Amino acid sequence: MTDDRSTAAQDAHDTTTDQLTLQNPVTRYPDITPPKQDQPEPGLDVDLRPLSDIGEHSYRGTGRLNGRKALITGSDSGIGAAVAVAFAREGADVALNYLPVEQEDAERVRDIIEAAGRKAVLLPGDLSDRAVCEKLPDDAAEALGGLDILVNNAGKQIAVDNIEDLSDEQITDTFEVNILAQFRIVKAALKHLQPGATIVNTTSVQAYQPSPTLLDYATTKAAINTFSKGLAQQLAPKGIRVNAVAPGPIWTPLQVSDGQPKEALPEFGKSTPLGRAGQPTELAPAYVFLASSESSYVLGETLHVNGGSPMP
Ligand code: NAD
Ligand code: MG
Numbered sequence: 001m002t003d004d005r006s007t008a009a010q011d012a013h014d015t016t017t018d019q020l021t022l023q024n025p026v027t028r029y030p031d032i033t034p035p036k037q038d039q040p041e042p043g044l045d046v047d048l049r050p051l052s053d054i055g056e057h058s059y060r061g062t063g064r065l066n067g068r069k070a071l072i073t074g075s076d077s078g079i080g081a082a083v084a085v086a087f088a089r090e091g092a093d094v095a096l097n098y099l100p101v102e103q104e105d106a107e108r109v110r111d112i113i114e115a116a117g118r119k120a121v122l123l124p125g126d127l128s129d130r131a132v133c134e135k136l137p138d139d140a141a142e143a144l145g146g147l148d149i150l151v152n153n154a155g156k157q158i159a160v161d162n163i164e165d166l167s168d169e170q171i172t173d174t175f176e177v178n179i180l181a182q183f184r185i186v187k188a189a190l191k192h193l194q195p196g197a198t199i200v201n202t203t204s205v206q207a208y209q210p211s212p213t214l215l216d217y218a219t220t221k222a223a224i225n226t227f228s229k230g231l232a233q234q235l236a237p238k239g240i241r242v243n244a245v246a247p248g249p250i251w252t253p254l255q256v257s258d259g260q261p262k263e264a265l266p267e268f269g270k271s272t273p274l275g276r277a278g279q280p281t282e283l284a285p286a287y288v289f290l291a292s293s294e295s296s297y298v299l300g301e302t303l304h305v306n307g308g309s310p311m312p
Helices: 005-010 078-089 100-115 130-144 168-192 215-238 253-259 262-267 284-291
Strands: 069-073 093-098 120-124 149-152 198-202 241-247 302-305
Touching (some): 069 078, 069 130, 078 093, 078 100, 093 100, 100 120, 120 130, 130 168, 149 168, 215 302, 241 284
Parallel strands (some): 149 198, 198 241
8 A cells, every 4th residue: 555655745634835824723634534444553654544744745944953863752653753854844863763664654754854954863673672762862862962852752552442351461562662661761861861951752632531442541641741740840950851742633553553443533533623633743843842942941741732622
């Protein structure tokens, strides 16, 4: 099913209008009705139908991260890829972590970063492996010549109807990738982070409104929120700021690789006040804001990017 991403500019869901142009959020993207589809976990962006928008043809940088060096986990596809594209266009060099099977998606993101004149470093590795987490920040800092921004974005989401059918292996794996990896990567990254450095963790609307089919996933997302708020206080005196972003329903490969029940896909995102799913590039400005110095007095915050669902 893989085809040439160069056709993406013509895809109805890959806009060429940049994020700074005045536009109606209801109609910025069409209200998609994704066909039922299935990909083996973790899923590939290049095989998603309709294609998502990671900002390749739309995100316009304004120098907000000039000279920064960023490590982003799960940055081959979806939200992480959109953040990587935005960071590069804002002037940052970027180290990309992803699973080895996602090499094709990662190379596409690398090419977009290099086209922006920035450095891209590919660091594949499975974050359910503690040793990989502990080594990742060192590899990123060595390849980039330092580290200023850490985005903990990798996530695993597998829907299961009944807790009786939720295997111990899945529970453990979801916790390893979604939250334990964040502890381990932060611990290993700290020696590289100087005052002014920032950490942004990806949580979810699921931390506040857990779906009955996502018990393990939603629980890790609540933990990420609490981790971020506690860590923010701990690292504040060092001049390192920690925040989180809580996406709502965003059209990414996570959703078609068992993240949602198949029959739910055509309705994905339609119950939000905006009436549509979000596109990955609509998340990017939130990460840019929290990663850059313009958010210097913002710590321990969770920024909701969810199409309008009210959150506490
Ligand atoms: P995605 O599938 O594009 O990205 C998730 C990435 O996680 C994958 O690309 C993969 O590289 C990485 N990953 C998964 N298991 C891994 C492992 N064992 N080791 C290393 N990397 C691994 O989907 P996305 O929706 O962009 O997800 C990004 C983040 O956004 C996740 O934390 C997800 O929980 C969160 N989120 C997504 C939505 C949504 O609706 N799409 C909503 C709320 C939160
Ligand atoms: Mg991926």
